[in-house]
Amino acid sequence: MRDPYQVLGVSRSATDEEIKKAYRNLARQYHPDNFAGKPEAAASAEAVMKEINEAYDNIQKERAGKGGTSHGTSYTSSGTTSFYEVRRLISQGLYSDAELIIDSTPSGDRGAEWNYLKGCLLTQRGYYYDALRCIEIACYLDPNNLEYREAKNRLKMRASGFGDEYRTATNVGNCDLCGTCSTLICCDGCCECCGGDLISCC
Amino acid sequence: MFGYVRPLVPQLKVMEYEMYRAVYCGLCRAMGRVTGQASRMTLSYDFTLLAMVRMILEGTVPEFEQFRCAAHPLKKRTYVRENGVLDYAAAMSAVLAYLKNRDDFADEHGAKKGRAVLAELPLRGMQMRGVRILPEEAPGEILSRMARLSELEKAGCPSVDETAAVFGDVLAYVFTLGLDGESAETACTIGRHIGRFVYVCDAADDLVGDIRAGRYNPLAAGWGDLAVTEDGTMTDLVRGSLEVSLPLDLEGLGRAADRLNAAHPLTPIVRNLVYLGLPASMRRVLYGKEPEDGGLSAMTMTE
Numbered sequence: 001m002r003d004p005y006q007v008l009g010v011s012r013s014a015t016d017e018e019i020k021k022a023y024r025n026l027a028r029q030y031h032p033d034n035f036a037g038k039p040e041a042a043a044s045a046e047a048v049m050k051e052i053n054e055a056y057d058n059i060q061k062e063r064a065g066k067g068g069t070s071h072g073t074s075y076t077s078s079g080t081t082s083f084y085e086v087r088r089l090i091s092q093g094l095y096s097d098a099e100l101i102i103d104s105t106p107s108g109d110r111g112a113e114w115n116y117l118k119g120c121l122l123t124q125r126g127y128y129y130d131a132l133r134c135i136e137i138a139c140y141l142d143p144n145n146l147e148y149r150e151a152k153n154r155l156k157m158r159a160s161g162f163g164d165e166y167r168t169a170t171n172v173g174n175c176d177l178c179g180t181c182s183t184l185i186c187c188d189g190c191c192e193c194c195g196g197d198l199i200s201c202c
Numbered sequence: 203m204f205g206y207v208r209p210l211v212p213q214l215k216v217m218e219y220e221m222y223r224a225v226y227c228g229l230c231r232a233m234g235r236v237t238g239q240a241s242r243m244t245l246s247y248d249f250t251l252l253a254m255v256r257m258i259l260e261g262t263v264p265e266f267e268q269f270r271c272a273a274h275p276l277k278k279r280t281y282v283r284e285n286g287v288l289d290y291a292a293a294m295s296a297v298l299a300y301l302k303n304r305d306d307f308a309d310e311h312g313a314k315k316g317r318a319v320l321a322e323l324p325l326r327g328m329q330m331r332g333v334r335i336l337p338e339e340a341p342g343e344i345l346s347r348m349a350r351l352s353e354l355e356k357a358g359c360p361s362v363d364e365t366a367a368v369f370g371d372v373l374a375y376v377f378t379l380g381l382d383g384e385s386a387e388t389a390c391t392i393g394r395h396i397g398r399f400v401y402v403c404d405a406a407d408d409l410v411g412d413i414r415a416g417r418y419n420p421l422a423a424g425w426g427d428l429a430v431t432e433d434g435t436m437t438d439l440v441r442g443s444l445e446v447s448l449p450l451d452l453e454g455l456g457r458a459a460d461r462l463n464a465a466h467p468l469t470p471i472v473r474n475l476v477y478l479g480l481p482a483s484m485r486r487v488l489y490g491k492e493p494e495d496g497g498l499s500a501m502t503m504t505e
Contacts, residue, residue, distance in 0.1 A: 122363075128363070128446075132446050133424055133425065133443050152446075156446050158450065162449035163477040
């Protein structure tokens with residue numbers, strides 16, 4: 001497996017904020033919507049996206065471990081349930097097969113984990129409204145599960161970044177943009193644009 | 203139609219705001235010309251966006267003129283002069299207003315039904331005048347999509363994504379009709395996302411009322427008992443999920459808006475609408491009224 005920091009294109013000393021930003025930019029770049037009508041490109045983008053997600057998860061886990069909180073347990077607890085097969089299919093990218101199993105689960109067995117996995121599959125399809133409902137319900141049914149909470153937080157972070165490039169590019173609001181720090185952030189944003197090709201004008 | 207599709211005015215340049223108003227006034231005048239004076243009552247922000255997006259994609263540069271209008275006799279208003287795009291938006295507005303009213307006519311009861319019955323005749327007249335400048339198949343195509351939506355609604359479909367997608371299809375068709383190539387693709391994406399956004403916002407807005415009245419609501423159907431609290435307000439679960447899913451869905455719209463010709467004078471307005479206006483509408487729907495200061499304090503707050 002590649003070094004997760006290398007996958008995200010950040011240095012080991014990068015701050016959490018920088019990592020989030022790099023992750024968000026990559027996620028946007030390789031989003032399946034960008035490859036509508038180009039199945040081959042979409043397939044390879046999907047593989048890259050998977051690698052990016054894993055790298056981000058790994059860094060998060062590693063850093064959380066350093067911080068003193070251990071939450072390794074939540075990642076292994078799922079192996080005992082009948083959804084083991086679904087997880088395996090998802091990790092291999094066989095989403096439609098995974099969906100078949102999920103959708104044929106009797107309604108009595110649709111607990112927190114079912115909702116979580118269904119949510120993951122729906123996210124993959126771009127069905128965000130239903131996906132977030134499922135993930136929200138999973139967190140509601142099992143409030144202590146870190147895996148579900150993290151999935152939710154990751155999406156929440158991506159959502160909160162909506163319009164960031166627009167606001168940076170047009171200097172909307174924020175009078176503190178005059179400040180040195182903000183100017184630096186601004187420059188940083190522009191550099192990223194060159195690499196990430198998010199804003200065609202710079 | 204719904205009023206969720208507006209730019210965030212405080213963040214527009216004064217010039218952009220004037221232009222936006224000019225498109226709005228231009229559309230109003232086009233409606234008077236194409237579908238009759240009465241149709242100007244149905245003027246909406248949604249079709250102002252349709253007109254702006256189509257002008258950008260078709261490369262129509264708006265020409266401005268001043269005029270004293272009957273609704274605002276004191277001051278001259280600037281408006282966009284007659285062009286094909288405005289006429290198209292006016293005609294589409296009439297067709298959709300008519301079809302929407304027919305839906306209410308069939309589904310509603312009480313006062314709303316009465317209103318729908320009263321509006322039926324004038325709206326039919328407008329629609330007939332509007333249809334003249336549209337391709338022959340247009341009303342049928344829209345009608346079949348609307349029919350699919352009411353089918354899903356009657357069946358109590360629990361998936362917001364599915365019902366919203368059908369409404370997205372309606373607007374995608376309206377935005378795309380007559381365009382081809384890359385413009386058609388961009389128009390289609392914009393229409394689809396705007397449709398979905400409006401549909402979901404509307405569902406969230408009506409959630410409590412629909413449950414009380416026993417009407418179908420896609421959010422209520424999906425969330426079941428978790429949709430509203432005991433005292434009849436939207437639960438934090440629903441709010442929390444929409445707060446994330448609405449912006450995620452808007453990502454695709456942002457990418458389409460970024461593809462619009464940056465040199466066109468209306469493009470900054472559309473981008474403001476997408477990146478600032480729609481999230482502001484979302485906040486209004488989820489958290490109630492905009493703050494008393496028009497959101498200025500929040501906007502100038504340092505992060």
